[in-house]
Amino acid sequence: MTYITENICTTVQRIRELEAKYNRPAESVRVLAVSKxxxxxxxxxxATAGLKEFGENFLQEAEKKITELAxxxxxxxxxxxxxxxxxxxxxxxFDWVQSVDRDKIAxxxxxxxxxxxxxxxxCVQVNLSAEQSKSGTSLAEAESLCALVADLPQLExxxxxxxxxxxxDFEKQRQYLNELSAEFARLQEIxxxxxxxxxxxxxxxxxxxxxxxxxxxxxTVIFGPRV
Ligand SMILES: *Cc1c(COP(=O)(O)O)cnc(C)c1O
Numbered sequence: 001m002t003y004i005t006e007n008i009c010t011t012v013q014r015i016r017e018l019e020a021k022y023n024r025p026a027e028s029v030r031v032l033a034v035s036k037x038x039x040x041x042x043x044x045x046x047a048t049a050g051l052k053e054f055g056e057n058f059l060q061e062a063e064k065k066i067t068e069l070a071x072x073x074x075x076x077x078x079x080x081x082x083x084x085x086x087x088x089x090x091x092x093x094f095d096w097v098q099s100v101d102r103d104k105i106a107x108x109x110x111x112x113x114x115x116x117x118x119x120x121x122x123c124v125q126v127n128l129s130a131e132q133s134k135s136g137t138s139l140a141e142a143e144s145l146c147a148l149v150a151d152l153p154q155l156e157x158x159x160x161x162x163x164x165x166x167x168x169d170f171e172k173q174r175q176y177l178n179e180l181s182a183e184f185a186r187l188q189e190i191x192x193x194x195x196x197x198x199x200x201x202x203x204x205x206x207x208x209x210x211x212x213x214x215x216x217x218x219x220t221v222i223f224g225p226r227v
Pocket of ligand 1 (some may be wrong): 034057079080163201202203205217218219220221
């Protein structure tokens with residue numbers, strides 16, 4: 001067994017244990033393997049070990065990988081900051097975009113998504129800690145961006161995504177994530193296509209599962225440190 005296969009076994013088993021611990025239905029948490037700055041060979045290993053959804057942050061790097069891996073039935077999620085000049089490539093190559101944080105980006109992605117393809121699945125990125133340096137709409141403005149995405153023809157509103165500020169303390173992690181979780185539950189009542197709460201990374205996925213995450217985005221615990 002390679003270390004990637006081992007990491008995946010251990011992590012998936014841990015997720016199943018955490019679902020039980022926090023009274024979540026079995027298999028209610030999906031794993032998005034974050035493969036940025038890791039090789040195509042490593043992605044193949046992870047796919048062979050059973051992971052089918054991969055997250056990338058940089059368009060150029062991702063285009064190459066997606067092309068090389070076209071023979072694998074994988075689902076690709078764009079999770080990095082989006083400049084307007086990158087929307088065309090993202091709309092062309094990806095199945096999901098989790099980092100939509102402003103109207104202009106949503107509008108462009110819908111315009112540029114081919115009518116021959118299924119709509120792009122969208123998560124609105126929320127900036128929980130209101131840090132200047134991180135992208136994401138504020139929690140207060142998330143609803144209006146969700147409304148726009150829900151109305152655009154080539155987009156399907158699927159959920160919310162957040163990258164909280166780094167925090168070691170488990171209870172503090174839960175507090176942050178609980179804010180997003182509560183807003184997600186409220187928005188789901190308004191927008192019935194929302195089924196994905198994307199939160200939890202290598203350092204806080206237990207807290208995220210405790211707070212009702214349905215998709216954890218894991219890089220380091222699966223592939224090891226990025227080079
Ligand atoms: C890099 C990245 C991750 C994965 O981070 P790890 O700490 O390595 O698990 C998850 N989400 C986003 C948006 C990222 O950019």
